[in-house]
Amino acid sequence: MPLLEINGLKKAFGGVKALDGVDFHINENEIVSVIGPNGAGKTSFFNVISGMFPLDEGEIVFDGDNLAHHQPNEITRRGIARTFQNVRLFPNLTVLENVMVGQHCRTSAGMFGTIFQTKHQRAEEEMISEKSKEILSFFGTRLAGYRHDQSADSLSYANRRRLEIARALGTEPRLLLLDEPTAGMNPKETIELTGLIGKMRDERGLTVIVISHEMKVVEDVSDRVVVLDHGVKIAEGHYDDVSTNPDVIEAYLGRPAEKHND
Amino acid sequence: MKSPAYTRRLGLIAGTVMSFTGAIGMIQTFNERTLINPYLRMGDLTLYMTPFVLAWLAARGEPNPLHEPEREPMAGAAQGAVVGLIAGALTSVFLLVINTFDLTEFFPNMRPATIDAMTFDLGVPVGLVVLTAVSAFVGAAGGYIFGLPEHIRRGLGRATGWVLAFALFEVVVADILSFADIIVDVIYGPRGGLQIWSAVIIGALAWWLSARYQGQVKEFSNRVRGADAKSRLRRSMIALGVFAAIVLPMLLGGILNELLVNVSIFILMGLGLNIVVGYAGLLDLGYVAFFAVGAYGTAVLTSTSEAGIGLGLNWWLALPIVLVMASIAGLMVGTPVIRMRGDYLAIVTLGFGEIVRILLLSDWLTPFFGGAQGIRRIPGIPVPFIGEVSGTDPQLFIYFMLLFVGLAVYISYRAQNSRIGRSWAAMREDEDVAEATGISTVQAKLLAFVAGAIVASFAGALFSAKVGTVFTNSFDVLVSIIILVLVIVGGMGSIPGVMVGALVLIGILGGPKSPGLLQEFSEFKLLIYGGLLVFMMLTRPEGLIPSVRRSRELHADELTQDAWLDKGGDFARGDGEEVAT
Numbered sequence: 001m002p003l004l005e006i007n008g009l010k011k012a013f014g015g016v017k018a019l020d021g022v023d024f025h026i027n028e029n030e031i032v033s034v035i036g037p038n039g040a041g042k043t044s045f046f047n048v049i050s051g052m053f054p055l056d057e058g059e060i061v062f063d064g065d066n067l068a069h070h071q072p073n074e075i076t077r078r079g080i081a082r083t084f085q086n087v088r089l090f091p092n093l094t095v096l097e098n099v100m101v102g103q104h105c106r107t108s109a110g111m112f113g114t115i116f117q118t119k120h121q122r123a124e125e126e127m128i129s130e131k132s133k134e135i136l137s138f139f140g141t142r143l144a145g146y147r148h149d150q151s152a153d154s155l156s157y158a159n160r161r162r163l164e165i166a167r168a169l170g171t172e173p174r175l176l177l178l179d180e181p182t183a184g185m186n187p188k189e190t191i192e193l194t195g196l197i198g199k200m201r202d203e204r205g206l207t208v209i210v211i212s213h214e215m216k217v218v219e220d221v222s223d224r225v226v227v228l229d230h231g232v233k234i235a236e237g238h239y240d241d242v243s244t245n246p247d248v249i250e251a252y253l254g255r256p257a258e259k260h261n262d
Numbered sequence: 263m264k265s266p267a268y269t270r271r272l273g274l275i276a277g278t279v280m281s282f283t284g285a286i287g288m289i290q291t292f293n294e295r296t297l298i299n300p301y302l303r304m305g306d307l308t309l310y311m312t313p314f315v316l317a318w319l320a321a322r323g324e325p326n327p328l329h330e331p332e333r334e335p336m337a338g339a340a341q342g343a344v345v346g347l348i349a350g351a352l353t354s355v356f357l358l359v360i361n362t363f364d365l366t367e368f369f370p371n372m373r374p375a376t377i378d379a380m381t382f383d384l385g386v387p388v389g390l391v392v393l394t395a396v397s398a399f400v401g402a403a404g405g406y407i408f409g410l411p412e413h414i415r416r417g418l419g420r421a422t423g424w425v426l427a428f429a430l431f432e433v434v435v436a437d438i439l440s441f442a443d444i445i446v447d448v449i450y451g452p453r454g455g456l457q458i459w460s461a462v463i464i465g466a467l468a469w470w471l472s473a474r475y476q477g478q479v480k481e482f483s484n485r486v487r488g489a490d491a492k493s494r495l496r497r498s499m500i501a502l503g504v505f506a507a508i509v510l511p512m513l514l515g516g517i518l519n520e521l522l523v524n525v526s527i528f529i530l531m532g533l534g535l536n537i538v539v540g541y542a543g544l545l546d547l548g549y550v551a552f553f554a555v556g557a558y559g560t561a562v563l564t565s566t567s568e569a570g571i572g573l574g575l576n577w578w579l580a581l582p583i584v585l586v587m588a589s590i591a592g593l594m595v596g597t598p599v600i601r602m603r604g605d606y607l608a609i610v611t612l613g614f615g616e617i618v619r620i621l622l623l624s625d626w627l628t629p630f631f632g633g634a635q636g637i638r639r640i641p642g643i644p645v646p647f648i649g650e651v652s653g654t655d656p657q658l659f660i661y662f663m664l665l666f667v668g669l670a671v672y673i674s675y676r677a678q679n680s681r682i683g684r685s686w687a688a689m690r691e692d693e694d695v696a697e698a699t700g701i702s703t704v705q706a707k708l709l710a711f712v713a714g715a716i717v718a719s720f721a722g723a724l725f726s727a728k729v730g731t732v733f734t735n736s737f738d739v740l741v742s743i744i745i746l747v748l749v750i751v752g753g754m755g756s757i758p759g760v761m762v763g764a765l766v767l768i769g770i771l772g773g774p775k776s777p778g779l780l781q782e783f784s785e786f787k788l789l790i791y792g793g794l795l796v797f798m799m800l801t802r803p804e805g806l807i808p809s810v811r812r813s814r815e816l817h818a819d820e821l822t823q824d825a826w827l828d829k830g831g832d833f834a835r836g837d838g839e840e841v842a843t
Contacts, residue, residue, distance in 0.1 A: 050698055076700035090691040093684070101688045105700030107681055111709065114680040115673055121680075128681070171700045 001064070003028045003207050004049075004080075004175055009058035011041075011048050011231075018044035020231035021058070026175070031201055031208045033218040033239075036228035037252055042211045043085055045228065046177050050082045051075040062175070077105040081173035083164045085180050085211075091153035095143055098152050098163055099132035102170020135169045139196070158189045165196075169204070176200065178210045182217050194220045215243070227251065269320045273345040276316040277352025280309055280380075280397075284353070286789070287371035290379035292782050296455030297429035304430075304782060305379055310400045313349045317342030317404030335409035339402040346401020350394030353380070357393075361386045413473065420472035421465035428464050429456045431779055437515045511660045519656035521769060523728060524776045526663035527721050528768045531745045532752070532760040533670040534717030539746065540755035540809070541674075541683060542710035543690025545608040547742055548595070548615025552715040554737040555591045556722020558622060558631055559584040560640070561732045567632075567639040577643045577727055584723050585716055591618075592715030596708040603693065615742050623734045636733035643727045653728035662727075666720045674757050677713065686710055740774050747791055751798050753805025762806050767791065 002025040011019040018041045026032050034042050047053040049060060051072035060067045067075050081102075090098050107128060113121035136143040139162045147155075152163060161181060168176055178197070182190040194217050200206045212218050218225060218239060225242045227235040229251040235242050242248055250256075283289055293305030321338030322331045357377050359365075365372045374385075381389025407415060428435060432454060436446045449460045456464070486499050511519055531553055538546045563573050563580035575583075599610050622631045631637065642652025643662055651658045677683050685706045688696040697703050726732055744767065752763020772778030772787050783790060798805070 052694060052698060071702070071704075072694075072697040073700050073702045076698060081700075082698060084695070088692055088695045090688050090695070092691060093687055097684060097687070101684050101696070101701070102699055104681060104685050104688075109681045111677070111682060111713070114676050114682055117676070125680070167699060 002026055003030075003063060005061045006049070007059050007061075009045070009048060009060070010056045011044055011053060012056055017231045019048065019055075022228070022231070022233050024226060024233070026207055026209060028174075028207055029201060029205065030223050031197065031210065031221055033210045033212055033222035033225045034228060035212065035215075035218055035225060035242075036234075039230075040228040040251075041231040042228055043179060044231075046082055046179055046209075046211065049075075050080060050177060073105065076171050076173070079172075079174035080177065081168035081171045081175075082177035083161075083168050083179055083181060085183070087157075087160045087164055089152040089160055089164055089167070092151055094149050094151055095136065095155070095163055096129070096132055096148040098167050099135055099170040100128050102135075102167045103128045103131060103172075106172050132170060135166050138169070138199075139166065158185050161185065162193075169200075173206065175207045175209070178208060180211055180213065182212065182214055190214065190217060193217075197221050219243075265324070268324050269341050269344050270348060272316040272320045273348025274352060276313045276345055276349035276397075276401075277356075279312045280349055280353045281356040283308060283312070284357070284376050284380045285369060285372055286786070287376065288786055290371070290376055291785060293379050295782055296451070296453070297426070298461050299451035299453075299455035299457055301458060302429075302455075306382075307426075309380060310396065313342075313346040313397045313401045314404040316349070317345040317401035318408045320345045320401075321405035321408035333409045333411075335406045338405035338407075338409035340405070342405020342408075343398045343402035345405070346398040347394065349401065350397030353397070354390040354394050357381070357390060358386065413476075416476070417469040417472055421469040424468035425456065425461050425465045429461070432456075433779060434518060437518045438513060440515055507664050508661075511657055511664075514657075516656055519660045520653075521776075521779065523653065523656050523660050523663050524773055525764050525769045526660070526667050527725055527728075528745065528748060528773060529667050529761050529764040530663075530670055530721035530724070531718050532748050532764050533667070533674050533757065534714045534721070535745050536749050536755065536757070536760050537674060537677065537686075537717065538710050538714035539749060540760075541678060541690070542686040542707065544707060544710060545604065545611070546595075546711075546714070547608045547612035547739075547746065548618075549611070549714070549718060549745055550737050550739065550741040551595070551615045551618040552588055552591055552718035553722045553725070553741065554618050554622060554734075555588050555715070556584055556719030557726045557732050557737070558637070558722070559587045559719065560723040560726040561637040562630060564726070565637050565640045567637060574641075577641065577723070581723055584719050588715040588719030588722075589712045592712035593708060595715075596711035600704050600707060612739065612742075615739055619734050619737050619739075622737070634734070636731055638731045640726050640730050640732065642730075643724075651727075652730055659728060662724060666724060670717050670720065671757055673713070673717070678755075678757075682706075682709065736775060738774075744768075744774055744791065747795055751794060751805060753808045755809035756805060756807050759805050759807035759809065766806070767794075 004024070004026045006022065006024040009019050009022040009024070010017070020041075022041075022045065024045075034045060036042055044053065048055045051067070051070055051074070055068055058068065062075075062078060062080060065078070067078065067080075070078075090101065093101065107124050109121040109124050112118070113124075133144075133148065136148070142159055143163060143166060152160065155163060161184070165176075165178065165181065181197070182193050185193065197208060197210065198221060201208060210217070210221060222239060225235075225237065225239050226233060227242055227245075227248050234247045234251060235245045237245075289305040289309050291305070292308050293303045295304040296302070297304050297307060320341045357380060360372045361374070361377055377389070378385060381393050383389070384392055407418060410418075428449070432450055436450070439446050449457065451457055486495060511522070514522070531549065534552070535546065535549045538544050538549070560577065560580050563575045563583060564577055566574040595611060595614050599607050602610060621627055623633060625633060627633075628635075642650035642655075642659075644650050648658070651662065653659055677686075685696065685701045688699065688701055689703050689706050693703055696706075725736075729736075748763035748767045749760055750763075751767065752761070753759025767773075768776070768778060770778045770780055770783075771790055772781070772784045777784045
């Protein structure tokens, strides 16, 4: 059984059909890329899965449960975490706190424990801090050491992207949705992050869906590629097959010139 | 940088401000208070402060981050004199207009007494010449002082500051020194105001001390701030603070303790609102409602009067019931506004605050809340061996305030640095993302509202026991606004900030119903609140004592961080590429 199975997903904004009956599935430990031209509905696809936009029709079955119409925090708690295309960190919180926030849905200390500093609460705080540091160490020294206590908005662009992934990892997800994780990074950083995506699957046992415009990343990282255009899935398969698919080429580049001349 | 146009503009601004303060009757009222016997009256100080400050600004020139301002005393003095001259001339013209036309029908304060107050009682035309001359002189002094070397400026500043503090807060000094009346009689004149020679001594002493211990105070405060929360230094400072809080009320007299009780009630409310606005980022303009719930809840439960239901419960037994009531009130406000944000939330909470006040006043609920009559005969707080402590005994009552302020500080501090505090912070920064990061924003919001309501109900319960009678007019919208202003001025999300904000606003300027240390201000309180708020937003939006989170100082910028990484970092791949980005 696939980890996530989506059937007939529909989402319209007024007259614009952002998603028009998309079927999708991903198996445990798989990395799938979602590609498509601008406005194809990729980010809407993520927004609907993560519950940030309510869907119109269809079902989202994650690990056997239909998650359609659940609150985003509930979906995150069930094990789906995401990052955002336009990096949305908590800018005035420290690097470490950003990741610690991710741990919120895995911990339980309440007002009582907080005020009375119960043993459970203190142990939990310790655990949250340790776990968050461990997650940050996944990115080498880039987000480690003295950077723990710096505010998130003091980070460079690439580090913000990394921190956002770290925050998503902080929620201890089974499925990670990465929305253009390499956008704005230079080639070296892109290669590094591509390696990390593979590492997340291999070492942390994650299942990953990646939206990307960079075909090199898509080629390197994905087991399977899904192509969206105008809210419809137009192709699916291995990168080599998809990249030579005439429909895909047409979606990206338009129809060959001679057809216009007919 | 020092363009004549800029100088002229500052002069015109100064003149406008001077005319305005005169027109609203401020100078006249303030002049009833002598600061330095017999040379300086508070009104004159207020009046000539404006040309002084603006002349200082003129000497600095237009702010330019690329250049340090030049400091030349004589050039500055010339510029300052121009500012003062323009200001004085403009004010004179204004006073001439008042003198010629009778405007008292529209502006009741624009009467001959205003002219007298602003011209050392010399009147038109001699007084106007004097006014202009003094203004020009003060302006020149402002410009001259700006040009002086730093150590002299600092010395002058300290000396003036301390002299003014001693003069303005005469009540406090007299109260603290009440065991030695003779000293007070020597320092101050028989009808108030510092004696001239005691002013000179205080000024000289302040100058000498500031030169002698220059930098050491700052260094020490930095050490305390930088110290680890568990270090011995930090702990001993906290212990010292607690000790001072216990001993101080014994040294102070009834008036100051009364004032401190009032301030503490607002500190409590400020701390509660700080949880809602500062931590969780929910703008609540009806916060006084929770204060009212606390006060009326206590009143109904403990009062023995017929107007209420007259349960006559012990205050300590009533408190837990009041807390439950406040929590329910918190949920009642919180639940309907869960999906609202920003402005909409503010408007709805504003409405809720008024609803509570009007309900308490309504005929329908008069059997319980006494309507316009309020609830009377509320007993104080019973204490074993001492009896009932109420507001008539502020020297004892202050300890209850300290107890509950301490409790609220503790709760705020713990909450801020916890899982719950982080969820509030995340929600404040970005609600959608917080939700997508696994935080139930519904829960977090309700928790913030309930926590805020509980702290406000502490304040309400204490207020009831203190005053003995509650009326609805103690709970109008102005209270909500003032609490919000003190949180903003003090520093949102900062516990010491809220305390300082309450001390400055309620303690010095005066609360909505109670006068502060500067009783002359009470008539102009709202104007000063507004002015202060505008000034703070322009110059220091993070507040007097900003929270660490909001003004986190960066250790260094990104490039130096990358340099650090280049030396010691073990990159996964590639080196120092971030410098390029």
